[in-house]
Amino acid sequence: MAVWVGIDLDGTLLDHPYWHLHLSPWLTRTARRHGLDRTALWQRLQAESRRRWRAGDWLGAMDWAAMAAGLGLHLPDPGRPPAGAVSRLVMPGADRLLLHWTARGLRLVLVSNGLWRNQRPYLEALGWLEVFAGVVTPDRTGVAKPDPRAFAAAGRPLAWHLGDQLYQDVLGARRAGVPAMQILHLVQDAPLDPLAPQRVAPDLTVEDLEQARVLGLLLVARAGAVRRLRVPCP
Ligand SMILES: [Mg+2]
Numbered sequence: 001m002a003v004w005v006g007i008d009l010d011g012t013l014l015d016h017p018y019w020h021l022h023l024s025p026w027l028t029r030t031a032r033r034h035g036l037d038r039t040a041l042w043q044r045l046q047a048e049s050r051r052r053w054r055a056g057d058w059l060g061a062m063d064w065a066a067m068a069a070g071l072g073l074h075l076p077d078p079g080r081p082p083a084g085a086v087s088r089l090v091m092p093g094a095d096r097l098l099l100h101w102t103a104r105g106l107r108l109v110l111v112s113n114g115l116w117r118n119q120r121p122y123l124e125a126l127g128w129l130e131v132f133a134g135v136v137t138p139d140r141t142g143v144a145k146p147d148p149r150a151f152a153a154a155g156r157p158l159a160w161h162l163g164d165q166l167y168q169d170v171l172g173a174r175r176a177g178v179p180a181m182q183i184l185h186l187v188q189d190a191p192l193d194p195l196a197p198q199r200v201a202p203d204l205t206v207e208d209l210e211q212a213r214v215l216g217l218l219l220v221a222r223a224g225a226v227r228r229l230r231v232p233c234p
Contacts, residue, residue, distance in 0.1 A: 002107050003220050004133070004156040006173065008163030009112040009119060012183055013098075013209075015089040017122040018114060022078040023064055030073055044071065058144035062115050080121045090126065091185065093209030098131050101216055109134035109154040111161060113144045113168060146172030159219070160204070162212055170202045179203040183212055 010016045031038035045067050052061035060066060068075035101108060108131060112119055116137040123129050134154055138144040141153040145168035151158060160179040163169025173180035182202035206212040 002105060003159045004107045004109060004154065005101070005216070006109050006111040006136075006151060006154060006158045006161035006163075006178060007132075008161070008165070008169050009110055009123075010114055011164035012162060012169075013091055013094045014086070014122065015091060017081070017086050017089045018078060018118045020089060021081050021085055021122075022118070023075075026075055030075075034073075041071075058113075058147065059115075059138040059142060062113055062118075062138050062144065064118075077117050078121050081125050083125045083127075086122050086125045089122075091209055093213060097209045097213040097216070098128070100213055102131060104217055104220055106216065106220060107133040107156070109136060109156070109158065111136045111145065111150055111154065111163070111169075113138060113150075115139045145169060146175060148172060148176035151176035151178050160216075162206075162216075166200060166202075171200045174200055174203075181206060181212060181215070183207075183209065185209070 007013065010018075027038050027042050030036070031041050045064065048067045048070065049061045049064075052058075052067075065075040065077065098108070110119075110123075110132045112135075114137060116135065116139050119137065120129070123132075134156075136150055136153045141150065143149040143153060145151075145163075145165075150172055151161065158173075158176075158178045160181050161169060161173040162181045162183060163173070164183050164185070166182065170180040170182050180202040181204040183206050185208050204215065206215060
């Protein structure tokens with residue numbers, strides 16, 4: 001029987017390409033063009049995102065183009081970037097993990113809080129689209145991590161979920177009854193969740209994608225190991 005696994009994108013497999021290649025340069029250009037302070041502009045967008053998030057509008061909180069439009073600014077969707085530009089943002093070991101996990105028969109479901117129209121161009125540029133058996137994003141499913149429905153939207157029971165954020169990946173997975181494997185290589189956590197995420201611990205912690213790759217292979221190789229993954233909440 002196939003083993004299905006959830007996997008996050010930004011901060012896990014890639015170092016935030018929408019930010020580095022699209023949103024951040026747009027902020028610089030737009031601030032210059034309109035005589036605005038770049039930091040202040042970004043803070044206004046972030047404040048609006050937080051307001052939407054706290055109001056439960058998780059899809060809207062990720063829609064930077066809509067928030068820019070609220071300020072009278074046009075933020076286009078990203079186009080397909082040169083592969084080399086995205087390659088520089090691939091986290092060390094990501095290609096190897098994807099290759100080995102899929103070769104071992106794992107079915108990977110991308111569970112990302114980024115909008116699909118803002119993620120797809122980068123996956124296309126890397127040739128990663130076919131790697132994923134499923135994609136869960138707020139604009140495709142209407143839910144976002146840490147809502148457990150984001151994991152249920154995978155459509156299959158997930159053996160584990162690999163992600164970097166405590167309040168999105170770990171908390172969301174735990175709420176969904178999915179063992180959470182947290183990767184610590186780029187963690188910048190923000191305690192936005194009302195359920196005190198500092199009390200939520202991952203089932204497994206890995207330092208980098210190489211550890212995650214090996215651990216995943218061990219888990220599927222040892223019968224029953226995946227079923228025993230879940231540890232009690234502290
Ligand atoms: Mg992430």
